[in-house]
Amino acid sequence: MDLLDRYLASIRQNLPAKRADDITAELREDLLDRVEAQETRLGRPLDEAETSALIKAFGHPLVIAGRYREHQYLIGPETFPFYLYTLRVAAVIMFAMLLFASAVPVLVAGGDPISGLLQGLGRTWGALITGFGVITFIFAIFERYGVSKKHVEAWKPAQLSVDPVSRGKWESPIEVGLNLLLLLCLVGIIPVSLAYSDYGIHIGPTAVWSAYYWPIVILVAGRLVHDLIQWLKPNWATPALVTGLGTALGGIWVVGMLSRNGPWVTATAVGADAAKATQTAGGVNMAIGIALTVALIAWGFGIAVTLYRYYQRHFVAGK
Amino acid sequence: MPVGDDLFDKLRVELRRGSLILAVLGALREERYGYTLRQTLEDAGLPIEEGALYPLLRRLESQGLLTSEWREDAKRNKRFYKLSPVGETLLTQLLGEWDEISASILRLTERN
Numbered sequence: 001m002d003l004l005d006r007y008l009a010s011i012r013q014n015l016p017a018k019r020a021d022d023i024t025a026e027l028r029e030d031l032l033d034r035v036e037a038q039e040t041r042l043g044r045p046l047d048e049a050e051t052s053a054l055i056k057a058f059g060h061p062l063v064i065a066g067r068y069r070e071h072q073y074l075i076g077p078e079t080f081p082f083y084l085y086t087l088r089v090a091a092v093i094m095f096a097m098l099l100f101a102s103a104v105p106v107l108v109a110g111g112d113p114i115s116g117l118l119q120g121l122g123r124t125w126g127a128l129i130t131g132f133g134v135i136t137f138i139f140a141i142f143e144r145y146g147v148s149k150k151h152v153e154a155w156k157p158a159q160l161s162v163d164p165v166s167r168g169k170w171e172s173p174i175e176v177g178l179n180l181l182l183l184l185c186l187v188g189i190i191p192v193s194l195a196y197s198d199y200g201i202h203i204g205p206t207a208v209w210s211a212y213y214w215p216i217v218i219l220v221a222g223r224l225v226h227d228l229i230q231w232l233k234p235n236w237a238t239p240a241l242v243t244g245l246g247t248a249l250g251g252i253w254v255v256g257m258l259s260r261n262g263p264w265v266t267a268t269a270v271g272a273d274a275a276k277a278t279q280t281a282g283g284v285n286m287a288i289g290i291a292l293t294v295a296l297i298a299w300g301f302g303i304a305v306t307l308y309r310y311y312q313r314h315f316v317a318g319k
Numbered sequence: 320m321p322v323g324d325d326l327f328d329k330l331r332v333e334l335r336r337g338s339l340i341l342a343v344l345g346a347l348r349e350e351r352y353g354y355t356l357r358q359t360l361e362d363a364g365l366p367i368e369e370g371a372l373y374p375l376l377r378r379l380e381s382q383g384l385l386t387s388e389w390r391e392d393a394k395r396n397k398r399f400y401k402l403s404p405v406g407e408t409l410l411t412q413l414l415g416e417w418d419e420i421s422a423s424i425l426r427l428t429e430r431n
Binding site for chain 1: 352353354357369370371373374377389395396397398
């Protein structure tokens with residue numbers, strides 16, 4: 001098979017099947033015309049190097065075959081801005097989620113924070129690649145079916161946020177990501193063990209967590225809804241107020257009940273000093289107690305902030 | 320080569336690319352096959368990128384602007400293209416559009 005035949009066979013392999021024969025025949029005729037024209041100019045047949053140069057000037061087989069495809073872009077110029085924005089948000093959320101997930105074992109059970117952080121970064125890298133792959137696949141489908149074009153056509157300037165600068169650019173995505181991570185852990189989609197064993201001590205949760213499981217799940221789900229409203233529908237002031245106040249009050253109730261029903265972990269010695277196990281449990285319980293107190297203050301502050309923002313938007317803005 | 324020439328070449332290619340469809344439709348008022356069409360465009364000062372002409376012809380044909388048929392010419396089979404009636408109408412409209420664009424550019428670039 002000569003060089004021209006090999007070239008055309010390479011192109012044909014990547015052409016739409018129904019039209020491959022027809023297209024290849026046409027390209028063959030064009031290339032033979034070019035060869036003929038050059039041979040006429042030179043007064044002799046072309047050698048392999050000259051044929052190779054002519055074919056190279058025509059174009060790479062994949063590039064030539066690609067031009068016959070109906071869709072020329074995986075993600076085209078109309079879709080690309082939305083794709084890029086989604087990638088950036090996903091990167092920040094995944095990075096925040098994985099660093100948080102890496103920090104919790106270090107904070108709770110001790111250990112080297114540097115190696116904990118490096119392990120977290122290692123997991124982040126794999127998760128980022130997987131996440132980016134899924135996002136690219138989804139946006140390739142959007143490109144195929146013109147979703148971005150329809151979204152741009154349906155967009156109304158009135159949907160723009162009334163107050164785009166009051167929240168940081170990444171505040172909402174990170175809140176959504178962290179709440180989503182917590183919810184997925186609570187409902188078991190991301191398996192997490194609340195027990196921890198090391199250095200001959202086994203630490204486990206007390207029954208209070210089971211008693212308040214469903215209120216905690218409902219609270220986290222409600223908070224996720226609130227965060228999604230704040231991020232995606234910033235102009236929905238009343239739903240944001242209702243979900244914000246509702247979850248804050250619910251949070252104060254849950255945290256208050258948990259605070260009154262300690263201890264929250266028990267520790268048993270497994271081949272280690274029982275006194276050390278008691279001391280460890282005491283330390284962890286104290287840390288949880290402090291965290292619950294901080295959470296109570298944070299929820300209370302959250303109510304104040306929510307009311308203040310609502311007041312600013314509805315009674316001060318526009319004066 | 321100075322930076323200015325690189326930029327000029329890049330922008331010139333973009334400018335010419337935009338007028339290629341009009342050039343191809345105009346050239347196909349007369350029946351031609353791919354090789355002679357490419358030569359005609361080159362002789363008129365509008366060379367087309369290698370390997371780009373045939374996909375363009377197929378696309379215009381699928382849009383109903385061209386018709387084509389295989390015929391023997393000089394003992395070889397060639398696919399001949401010609402403007403369809405719909406293509407003729409569209410070409411007339413595009414030429415009108417071209418004249419308007421040209422007049423607008425002249426008005427915008429006139430020195431007072």
